[in-house]
Amino acid sequence: MTRPESPLKDAVWLLAHLQDPQLRVLDCRYALTDPLVGRIAYLEGHVPGAVYADLETDLSGPVRPDGGGGRHPLPDPQVLANWLGSVGIGNDSVVIAYDDPSGGQGFYATRAWWLLRWLGHRQVYVLDGGWPAFLRAGGEPSTAEPTFAPTTFTPEVQPDMVATAADVAQRGANTLLIDARAPARYRGDVEPLDRKAxxxxxxxxxxxTGALTEDGRWRDAAAQAARLNVGDAATITYCGSGVSATPNLLARELAGVPLGPHNRLYAGSWSDWISDDTRPVATGEAP
Known part of the structure; x- marks a missing residue:
């Protein structure tokens, strides 16, 4: 298996390339507890030229009444492609996504990164350390909202990056399932968001959260491989709704296992799994 290009760029690189005509920056700051927090933070200051990408309206599809697909369903590929084109992102763009991991919210940029990779876009990266790293590197915030000429983004969907509930239920012994949520939610001690624990x-x-250091930077390849402790096995990763699982997908890619059949996202995740009451649920510690 060929080791993929790093999915990360650092703030020094970003500062050196801010004027590149092909560069597009996505500000993905958000908070599940207050959907306006990210947009307000963006208006107060963002990376120059950054476009705001809202988790609910831009990076997710509509929620189904029956709960199928989870709390943050994947957007329709063409709808997402149309939005990308409307903000000036085309197939030749170099895209950098960032959020603010200092508030424990370091998974929105990886959601954007994963979605663009799912659409077949290779030149998309996550800013290592996010917004705080940009400021520490001497970046000057902007309050101007950019306008880019609309372009066309043609999606080439990568179906082998996604696992369904059926894939999870029917997985073989050689495919490991990873739950990216906090241990208390995994055990079923608490469940703040979904109807079953x-x-x-x-x-x-x-x-x-183990993918990041205390200052919000990504741990190196060896550390990611050690903490995941799954070797080269095929994995399906899930969380509550397919958002906070994405750091583990990026971590596996850092450790040398690219997105694809050996490193898949169960997009609907726990909130999709429990939408069908016939699906089994476990509680307690891992075996």
Missing amino acids: GHIPGALNREW
């Missing part, structure tokens, strides 16, 4: 039977618990 617990985890999918057989899942390993690898909380997504």
Whole structure:
């Protein structure tokens, strides 16, 4: 398996390339507890030229009445492609996504990164350390909202990056299931967001926050491989709604396993799994 290009760029690189005509920056700051927090933060100051990408309206599809697809369903590929084109992102753009990991919210940029990769876009990266790293590197915030000429983004959807509930239920012994949520949610001690507590039977618990250091930077390849502790096995990763699982997907890519059949996202995640009451639920510690 060929080691993929790093999915990360640092703030020094970003500052050196801010004037590149092909560069597009996505500000993905958000908070599940207050949907306006990210937009307000963007208006108060953002990376020059950055476009705001809202988790609910831009990076997710509409929620189904029956709960199928989870709390943050994947957007329709063409709808997402149309939005990308409307903000000046085409197939030749170099895209950098960032959020603010200092508030424990370091998974929105990886959601954007994963979505663009799902649409077949290779030149998309996550800003290592996010917004705080940009400021520490001497970046000057802007309050101007950019306008880019609309362009066309043609999606080439990568279906082997996605797992369904059926894939999870029917996975073989050589495919490991990773739950990226906090241990208390995995065990079923608490459940602040969904109507059932617990985890999918057989899942390993690898909380997504372990992918980052205390200052919000990504741990190196060896550290990611050690904390995930799954070797080269094929994995399906899930969380509550397919958002906070994405750091573990990026971590596996850092460790040398690219997105694809050996590193898939269960997009609907726990909130999709429990939409069908016939699906089994487990509680307690991992076996």
